[in-house]
Amino acid sequence: MEYLEFELPIKELEEQLQKCQLIGEESEVDVTETCKQIEKKLDEAKKDIYKNLTAWQRVQLSRHPNRPYTLDYIKAICGDTFLELHGDRNVKDDKAMVGGLGKIGDQSFMFIGQQKGYNTKTRQYRNFGMANPEGYRKALRLMKSAEKFGVPVVTLIDTPGAYPGLEAEERGQGEAIARNILEMTRLKVPIICVVIGEGASGGALGIGVGDKILMLENTWYSVISPENCSSILWRSWEFKEQAAEALKLTAKDGKRLKVIDEIIKEPLGGAHKDREATFVAVSNAIVKSYDQFKNLSPKELVKQRMEKYSQMGVYKD
Structure with missing residues (x-):
């Protein structure tokens, strides 16, 4: 422990x-x-x-090494029905971004999410959950396949950010994320996004546009991590706790600011304290969210989604 x-x-x-x-x-x-x-x-x-818990303590819990990752959720929720799909049909198969078809009960879903590693070897293999452009293009390919066959999309967000390497920028990291954001706004099937760990910057937004945005209780969702925010503002990581409070990155902050729609309660102590209960809670939240959108026509679905994002940041003086 x-x-x-x-x-x-x-x-x-x-x-x-x-x-x-x-x-x-x-x-x-x-x-x-x-x-x-x-x-x-x-x-x-x-x-x-x-x-x-303070905002910084919730950030620490979201990074707990025993916390379940994307494939843990998918395998627990879908069991043997999950079929992983690979590659972006352009460059290669990005191991930091996983996805495939799975079922909850009798309903099929296209699951997509960032995957972190459990030890040094697998962390390197999964690039610490930081996807390259081909990862986002693979995600988009899977979303388009889901749209073609009328399958709803579920994205599981858990990343410290998109990979910032030179080769990623050379292959169009910014364009790949921007393309995903554009295409997700007009995808003609329901999209349910769940923040299961870290939701950092454009790396999270690249698979984070949906009809329903859910966050587990001890996760965070922000334009920048507390450490990087602290290093920019104070030239030091020592003010990360202060930065975490100022960024308003917790699930409660997101709900209050209407950035997210719902908070999924975690077992006392975090998701890793009772994995099974967490898996059940996430599965139930996905099904409940899908029930709200399954009877809408593609036109109504896209219209509601566009209105949802158009209203963000609107306030009265």
């Missing part, structure tokens, strides 16, 4: 509880009451810490 810095009080109490239980098992001393007291303190500590 890995603990974040703000979770250390929980770690200490859990270690105390384990020691107490071990004493009870190895000796004839009755430690039931002591264990109950520690358990009570542990429950109170968890509630106190997780119910009052």
Whole structure:
């Protein structure tokens, strides 16, 4: 079990509880009451810490190494029905962007999302979840295929940003993301976007335009990461916590500012604490969202989507 810095009080109490239980098992001393007291303190500590998380702490939770990634969600939600599709039919198959057909119940969906790695080797293989232009072009190819056959699209967003390398820029990173944004606004099938981890910059927007935008409780969605914002404004990463607050990047901020439509509640402590419950919650949210749009005609669907984005940022003085 890995603990974040703000979770250390929980770690200490859990270690105390384990020691107490071990004493009870190895000796004839009755430690039931002591264990109950520690358990009570542990429950109170968890509630106190997780119910009052700062923006930066939520950013840390969104990056937790044990947190489920895109393929974890897809395999849990679709089971054996998922068929991964590869390549952009132009350059190559970008391993940071995954996608394919899968079913929830009897309904088919085209799933697309960024995939991170679990260890050093797979992180390099997946390019740390940072897609190249061919990744976004693969995503667009899959969306167009879904449109052709009337299959709704689900995108799972989890990226620190699009890959900023020289070769990515040479192959048209900006154009690929811009093209996706344009095409997603007028795609004639329902699009449901779910932020499952990090939603950073254009890397997230490249698959982030939809009829319904959902965010898991401990995720973030912003034009820039807190560290990079801090380095630009203060020439140092030391102000990342201050930057996280100022950026208004949490799910609650997004809902209040009408950047997103709905927050999916996570188990206490984050998605990694109870993966199965998180998978069920995401699956239910996708189905519920699809039910809202499945009876709309393509023309009505596109019109509503365009109106939704046209109204963003409008305010009365």
